[in-house]
Amino acid sequence: MAPRGGTVRGDCGGDEEREKERERALQQVYVEGGDGSKVLLVPGTGREGVAEVRIYPTPQARFDRDKAAFAPLPPSARHKPNVDRAFARQLAALLRIAFPKIRSRETLILLVHSVFLVLRTVLSVVVARLDGRIVRDLVSVVIVSANGRGFLRGLGLWFLLAIPSTYTNSMIRHLQARLALRLRTRLTRYTHDLYLSSEPYLRYYRVASEGALEGVDQYITADVASWADSLAGLYGNVLKPMLDLTLFTSQLSRTLGFRGTLALFVNYYVTARILRAVTPAFWSAGGGGGALGGRVSGGRGTGWEGERGDCVLRWRQARARYPLESVSKAHPTRQLDLQGEFMRACLQRSRRIMRAMQIRIAYEWTEDYVIKYLWSAAGYCLIAIPVLFTRTRSIGVQAGDAARRRTTTDDAMANRTESYISSRRLLLSLADAGGRVMYAYKDLLELAGLTTRLYTLLSTLHHLAPLPLPTPAPTPSIALDAVDVCVPGAPAAPLVRGLDVRLEQGEHLMITGSNGVGKTAVARVLAGLWAPGCGRVSRPGRGEVVVVPQRAYMVAGSLLDQIIYPHAYPEYVKKGTTEAELMEILRAVHLEYLPAREGGWFTRKEWRDVLSGGEKQRMGMARVFYHRPKFAILDECTSAVSSDVEGRMYEHAKALGITLITISLRPALTKYHTQLLTIAGDGSGGWTLARVGTEEERMGLDREIGMLQGKLREVERWEERVRVLKGLLGPEGTEGEGNGEVEG
Numbered sequence: 247m248a249p250r251g252g253t254v255r256g257d258c259g260g261d262e263e264r265e266k267e268r269e270r271a272l273q274q275v276y277v278e279g280g281d282g283s284k285v286l287l288v289p290g291t292g293r294e295g296v297a298e299v300r301i302y303p304t305p306q307a308r309f310d311r312d313k314a315a316f317a318p319l320p321p322s323a324r325h326k327p328n329v330d331r332a333f334a335r336q337l338a339a340l341l342r343i344a345f346p347k348i349r350s351r352e353t354l355i356l357l358v359h360s361v362f363l364v365l366r367t368v369l370s371v372v373v374a375r376l377d378g379r380i381v382r383d384l385v386s387v388v389i390v391s392a393n394g395r396g397f398l399r400g401l402g403l404w405f406l407l408a409i410p411s412t413y414t415n416s417m418i419r420h421l422q423a424r425l426a427l428r429l430r431t432r433l434t435r436y437t438h439d440l441y442l443s444s445e446p447y448l449r450y451y452r453v454a455s456e457g458a459l460e461g462v463d464q465y466i467t468a469d470v471a472s473w474a475d476s477l478a479g480l481y482g483n484v485l486k487p488m489l490d491l492t493l494f495t496s497q498l499s500r501t502l503g504f505r506g507t508l509a510l511f512v513n514y515y516v517t518a519r520i521l522r523a524v525t526p527a528f529w530s531a532g533g534g535g536g537a538l539g540g541r542v543s544g545g546r547g548t549g550w551e552g553e554r555g556d557c558v559l560r561w562r563q564a565r566a567r568y569p570l571e572s573v574s575k576a577h578p579t580r581q582l583d584l585q586g587e588f589m590r591a592c593l594q595r596s597r598r599i600m601r602a603m604q605i606r607i608a609y610e611w612t613e614d615y616v617i618k619y620l621w622s623a624a625g626y627c628l629i630a631i632p633v634l635f636t637r638t639r640s641i642g643v644q645a646g647d648a649a650r651r652r653t654t655t656d657d658a659m660a661n662r663t664e665s666y667i668s669s670r671r672l673l674l675s676l677a678d679a680g681g682r683v684m685y686a687y688k689d690l691l692e693l694a695g696l697t698t699r700l701y702t703l704l705s706t707l708h709h710l711a712p713l714p715l716p717t718p719a720p721t722p723s724i725a726l727d728a729v730d731v732c733v734p735g736a737p738a739a740p741l742v743r744g745l746d747v748r749l750e751q752g753e754h755l756m757i758t759g760s761n762g763v764g765k766t767a768v769a770r771v772l773a774g775l776w777a778p779g780c781g782r783v784s785r786p787g788r789g790e791v792v793v794v795p796q797r798a799y800m801v802a803g804s805l806l807d808q809i810i811y812p813h814a815y816p817e818y819v820k821k822g823t824t825e826a827e828l829m830e831i832l833r834a835v836h837l838e839y840l841p842a843r844e845g846g847w848f849t850r851k852e853w854r855d856v857l858s859g860g861e862k863q864r865m866g867m868a869r870v871f872y873h874r875p876k877f878a879i880l881d882e883c884t885s886a887v888s889s890d891v892e893g894r895m896y897e898h899a900k901a902l903g904i905t906l907i908t909i910s911l912r913p914a915l916t917k918y919h920t921q922l923l924t925i926a927g928d929g930s931g932g933w934t935l936a937r938v939g940t941e942e943e944r945m946g947l948d949r950e951i952g953m954l955q956g957k958l959r960e961v962e963r964w965e966e967r968v969r970v971l972k973g974l975l976g977p978e979g980t981e982g983e984g985n986g987e988v989e990g
């Protein structure tokens with residue numbers, strides 16, 4: 247394995263080289279662009295098997311500018327989306343992100359999309375006229391035995407028109423999908439840059455606890471995608487039917503005359519009133535509008551409420567997936583609790599869908615009846631009036647006149663047929679456009695729901711105040727001066743009050759105390775994850791302090807990725823660590839067998855399941871040895887490691903010059919430290935700091951000795967119990983166990 251620097255692009259000589267290129271790209275997800283950008287390597291695409299996509303991070307100045315547009319919403323407004331002024335304001339804020347400039351690719355797509363929408367409407371009118379002409383020519387052939395040339399010409403034109411018509415339809419769908427993808431890309435990049443912000447914001451870490459926003463992953467994935475689809479779809483779903491309504495009505499008015507057109511408008515008005523009167527409150531909270539929204543908007547989506555319901559269900563499933571093994575190990579009946587939780591979520595969802603479906607039956611029946619049938623029937627009546635009441639009457643008796651009159655009558659009949667067929671087609675398209683305009687309102691409500699969700703996410707992220715930056719320490723040291731340690735956003739009293747600790751390099755601190763007294767909380771303040779309630783924190787930069795939690799996080803990727811985390815492959819390449827050095831690190835944590843056992847450094851597995859609890863913790867320590875920070879905060883991260891290996895790892899860390907801050911309940915670890923901080927946990931926020939080797943440490947060791955002696959006394963009891971059991975079994979039992987199973 248030869249580490250590489252810079253880009254992975256190379257001389258792609260042949261298939262083999264290309265294959266290697268792909269493999270490298272799989273490892274090297276991106277390369278630094280030099281100007282702050284990252285060049286993302288996408289395997290499986292591009293001419294050389296790897297496509298390069300340059301990505302620029304969103305500048306902080308942009309976030310600062312946008313912050314004012316995302317004023318926080320009151321909690322009540324988060325759950326009542328509506329098509330009102332608030333929606334317009336929220337949508338405008340999101341559109342700033344989706345369309346950052348007037349002259350952007352998105353605007354261009356929108357323009358081309360609009361052109362095709364207009365073209366589609368114009369073509370519909372031309373097709374309707376042609377339809378009438380073809381039938382007219384056919385009637386002429388049947389009635390006056392015309393030669394049929396007009397009919398054939400019409401048919402040829404029909405086939406020719408079919409080409410731009412079908413092309414236009416496909417382009418409309420294509421451009422809509424393309425626009426949705428562009429909007430989604432813009433929103434996704436923006437939200438991710440904001441969400442995954444580094445110090446001093448660390449929004450991804452704080453958004454749930456301090457921002458009180460649950461299920462952020464749903465917001466930044468499913469909601470962003472649905473919003474982009476909904477917005478792109480709505481544009482076509484509103485613009486096209488509006489155009490259709492205008493153009494078709496103007497075309498029809500030529501046939502219908504003034505009174506007919508007036509009657510058509512009266513028809514629109516009356517039907518709109520009827521539908522408005524029978525439209526239920528689909529989007530009221532808990533109304534199951536999602537199922538209905540998805541249905542009425544042509545099944546394109548599940549609707550906002552539906553999306554929310556499905557999200558809750560997915561979230562519960564995801565939450566349950568992780569502890570399945572521990573649940574089934576703990577007790578099989580615990581499984582029932584889990585089932586209960588699933589079932590409750592499913593039942594809630596299915597009840598809402600059922601309720602929505604009941605409302606829907608009545609509504610859809612009325613809607614279909616009114617728009618499809620009533621509109622068409624009214625339209626038929628209107629276009630039938632000129633046909634029925636402008637009949638040409640025969641008034642003469644002479645033979646020549648009769649023939650001429652018959653020809654005139656036949657022509658008039660053919661003309662009326664043409665006009666009737668064209669109007670009928672326009673009328674059907676009109677009914678369809680009317681229906682779409684009605685549905686567009688529900689699409690708009692769906693968009694309002696999604697807009698509110700995205701707005702809530704972005705306003706919460708924008709308004710998380712930055713964490714106070716630590717005072718830079720003059721020498722590599724960590725110090726807390728009169729610091730109160732409090733849970734952020736919680737009104738409870740501080741866990742620890744007025745804490746004073748100073749740790750120079752080469753000194754080592756152990757933090758101890760009972761469960762829940764605030765040991766990890768102190769570590770969080772030391773690491774800069776929590777702001778201190780009051781007081782001053784001094785520490786070196788983030789790269790100099792590494793935190794190792796009790797449950798080591800196993801990153802998705804190769805074995806190598808597990809060791810170098812939080813670095814990614816490009817940073818590893820830049821650092822230039824060799825395979826031998828990596829092996830040395832694994833040896834220090836007694837994991838040297840892994841590369842051979844797992845098939846090499848680049849084997850990708852679900853490491854969370856592959857490695858045992860102790861192995862995962864040792865991997866956490868391997869990361870410390872790889873990064874060699876000045877300070878390492880070890881939060882009970884060796885609790886599942888055997889004492890001998892634990893001791894060796896501590897010695898190795900100290901030999902590397904890493905200053906340790908250990909959180910542990912194991913008194914045996916005290917000897918690796920120079921200071922012992924004990925948190926009282928009596929509600930007063932009290933603490934004591936002692937130098938190791940003092941009275942305090944001896945008390946700790948005494949406690950451990952007492953605990954071990956207690957366990958030894960239990961052994962005597964167990965031996966006594968074994969003797970009693972042997973007595974009960976009699977000579978046979980004694981014989982069986984006499985084979986060395988218990989005795990000795």
Ligand SMILES: Nc1ncnc2c1ncn2[C@@H]1O[C@H](COP(=O)(O)OP(=O)(O)OP(=O)(O)O)[C@@H](O)[C@H]1O
Pocket residue numbers: 455733736741759760761762763764765766767768
């Ligand atoms: N994000 C949080 N929100 C609310 N309360 C919290 C949060 N984090 C910790 N706490 C509470 O703060 C207290 C101290 O937690 P902490 O994790 O520091 O305990 P600890 O001393 O490390 O315990 P243990 O030995 O069990 O790991 C606990 O009562 C815990 O419930």
